[in-house]
Amino acid sequence: MPSMESNTDTQQRILDSARELIYARSYADVGVAAICEHAGVKKGSFYHFFPSKRDLTLSMLDAVYADLKETLVMKAFAEDIPPLARLDRFGQLAAEFQQQMHQSTGVVLGCPFGNLSNELATQDETIRIRIEQIFTNLQVVIRKVLREAVDEGEIKNLNIEATAQAMLAYFEGVMLLAKSQNNTKILSQLMPAMSQIRINTI
Amino acid sequence: MPSMESNTDTQQRILDSARELIYARSYADVGVAAICEHAGVKKGSFYHFFPSKRDLTLSMLDAVYADLKETLVMKAFAEDIPPLARLDRFGQLAAEFQQQMHQSTGVVLGCPFGNLSNELATQDETIRIRIEQIFTNLQVVIRKVLREAVDEGEIKNLNIEATAQAMLAYFEGVMLLAKSQNNTKILSQLMPAMSQIRINTI
Numbered sequence: 391m392p393s394m395e396s397n398t399d400t401q402q403r404i405l406d407s408a409r410e411l412i413y414a415r416s417y418a419d420v421g422v423a424a425i426c427e428h429a430g431v432k433k434g435s436f437y438h439f440f441p442s443k444r445d446l447t448l449s450m451l452d453a454v455y456a457d458l459k460e461t462l463v464m465k466a467f468a469e470d471i472p473p474l475a476r477l478d479r480f481g482q483l484a485a486e487f488q489q490q491m492h493q494s495t496g497v498v499l500g501c502p503f504g505n506l507s508n509e510l511a512t513q514d515e516t517i518r519i520r521i522e523q524i525f526t527n528l529q530v531v532i533r534k535v536l537r538e539a540v541d542e543g544e545i546k547n548l549n550i551e552a553t554a555q556a557m558l559a560y561f562e563g564v565m566l567l568a569k570s571q572n573n574t575k576i577l578s579q580l581m582p583a584m585s586q587i588r589i590n591t592i
Numbered sequence: 593m594p595s596m597e598s599n600t601d602t603q604q605r606i607l608d609s610a611r612e613l614i615y616a617r618s619y620a621d622v623g624v625a626a627i628c629e630h631a632g633v634k635k636g637s638f639y640h641f642f643p644s645k646r647d648l649t650l651s652m653l654d655a656v657y658a659d660l661k662e663t664l665v666m667k668a669f670a671e672d673i674p675p676l677a678r679l680d681r682f683g684q685l686a687a688e689f690q691q692q693m694h695q696s697t698g699v700v701l702g703c704p705f706g707n708l709s710n711e712l713a714t715q716d717e718t719i720r721i722r723i724e725q726i727f728t729n730l731q732v733v734i735r736k737v738l739r740e741a742v743d744e745g746e747i748k749n750l751n752i753e754a755t756a757q758a759m760l761a762y763f764e765g766v767m768l769l770a771k772s773q774n775n776t777k778i779l780s781q782l783m784p785a786m787s788q789i790r791i792n793t794i
Contacts, residue, residue, distance in 0.1 A: 416711050418620030497714040507772040508710035509618050512699040522772050555769065556782050560758075560789075563765025567757060570709040570724050580758050583791050587762075589782070 401439045403429040408443075408450050413502050414495060417447065417509055417517075447506070448520050454502050455524045462487065467531055473539040474585045477532070477557065481581030484561070489574045500569035504562045529554045545588065552589040560584050603641045605631040610645075610652050615704050616697060619649065619711055619719075649708070650722055656704050657726045664689065669733055675741040676787045679734070679759065683783030686763070691776045702771035706764045731756040747790065754791040762786050 407429035411420040422443055426436050440446040466480035491499050499505075503521050511518040532554040539545045564580045609631035613622040624645055628638050642648040668682035693701050701707075705723050713720040734756040741747045766782045 415715050416618075416620060418618060418711075419715060495714075499714060500710060503772075504768050505710045508702060508707045508768055509620075511771045511774065512697075512701060513617050513621060518772065518774060522774075525769065525772055552778075552781055555778055556762075556766075556785050559765035559769045559778075559782060560762045561765065562768045563761035563763065564758075566706055566710055566764045566768065567727065567761045569713045570705075570720065570727055572713065572720060572724075576754075576757055576761075579754055580761055580791070583758050583789055587785055587789065589785050 397439075400429075400431055400435055404431060404436060404439060404446065405450055405453055408446050409454060409502075412447070412450065413454075413499055413505070414497075417443075417506055444514065444517065447517060451503070451506070451517070451520050451524065455527070463528070463531055467535060472544065473535045473542065474544060476535055477585035478582055481561065481564075481584050482578070484565075485574065485577035485581050488565070488568065488577055492574050498569045498572050498574055501562055501565040504565055505569075508566075525558060529558055532557055547590045549589045549591045553587060556587045556589055557584050560587055599641075602631075602633055602637055606633060606638060606641060606648065607652055607655055610648050611656060611704075614649070614652065615656075615701055615707070616699070619645075619708055646716065646719065649719060653705070653708070653719070653722050653726065657729070665730070665733055669737060674746065675737045675744065676746060678737055679787035680784055683763065683766075683786050684780070686767075687776065687779035687783050690767070690770065690779055694776050700771045700774050700776055703764055703767040706767055707771075710768075727760060731760055734759050749792045751791045751793045755789060758789045758791055759786050762789055 404425060407425050408420070411424060411428055422433065422436055425443075425446070426433055429436075436446075440449070462480070462483050466483050467476045469476075471479065488498055488500070503524050506517065507521045511521070529551075533550050536545070536548060536550045536553055540548055540550065561581075561584055564577060564584075567580075568574055568577050606627060609627050610622070613626060613630055624635065624638055627645075627648070628635055631638075638648075642651070664682070664685050668685050669678045671678075673681065690700055690702070705726050708719065709723045713723070731753075735752050738747070738750060738752045738755055742750055742752065763783075763786055766779060766786075769782075770776055770779050
């Protein structure tokens with residue numbers, strides 16, 4: 391039995407490997423064997439930490455969202471600029487991240503949550519619900535910004551909840567289209583339109 | 593060797609089965625064996641018509657797009673109503689189709705092209721390019737509508753090409769979000785905002 395520290399390292403290596411491989415390819419294309427090989431761990435060790443690939447994927451989704459919050463969301467939505475400008479900054483930072491990944495991998499990877507949702511939502515209800523929760527968390531952040539914009543008079547008669555959904559949908563769609571073209575150019579061109587979307591109260 | 597007519601029938605059954613199974617699940621989750629079983633054909637027969645699952649998928653994508661054109665695009669973009677209203681009709685018909693499928697299958701299936709792009713774009717360049725072409729075809733239809741709207745004075749200073757991309761991105765994102773929620777409600781709520789998206793010339 392390895393020490394506690396080594397346990398944590400092993401678990402983290404498995405998580406990191408799954409994250410890298412699944413993001414670059416797909417859920418189905420990456421098996422437990424490939425994750426173990428990439429992480430340099432034995433299968434027995436894998437199953438000591440994760441009962442299944444699905445359990446690993448749920449942990450991975452949480453880890454990716456925690457990182458996204460830390461590196462992108464908190465930075466983009468810092469309150470040093472007006473509310474709607476923060477949405478633009480979110481789109482811009484996401485575009486820059488995709489450009490960096492494209493330079494290092496040669497492909498547009500898109501959104502890890504959107505990718506797995508489109509691949510798995512009809513097949514794995516547990517994974518679908520986890521992704522839905524992450525999307526809801528992102529909508530909460532956007533709603534807060536929209537509420538501020540309404541309070542400050544930047545926007546009027548706004549259906550905040552529907553607009554937050556529409557903005558997130560647009561964000562996901564721009565990611566999807568860039569991935570389909572394997573081209574990051576449209577990210578910087580299309581993202582600025584996100585903060586312009588409005589669904590009004592009737 | 594079966595007759596020509598039976599050949600066509602077999603090929604069509606394979607195509608129909610692949611389409612139904614892959615749309616309901618994913619590319620990776622549906623193997624040649626499952627397609628053959630569903631279609632009631634032998635593996636040898638499968639490989640007589642399609643060298644590989646990828647070749648079948650390329651034919652399937654063409655068939656789905658041909659159907660989409662026939663049943664949705666031509667209907668939505670008929671010239672009996674003003675240009676932008678046709679975009680609204682496209683969103684509405686797509687929402688209705690998803691609702692019907694949801695009623696019969698219990699799940700929101702989303703866009704067959706967006707699904708496969710997010711699953712496969714980094715893994716299969718040939719499939720990615722076919723999907724990119726289909727998305728380009730859809731943008732051509734949207735561009736035509738936007739050109740008319742500009743000519744008739746409905747919109748001014750529009751970057752038609754970028755706006756067509758943005759509208760398609762939004763359409764795909766709304767589909768993705770509905771699939772992630774397994775709920776068709778947001779389709780009818782969010783689709784009307786598609787025709788409102790504008791990216792202006794600088």
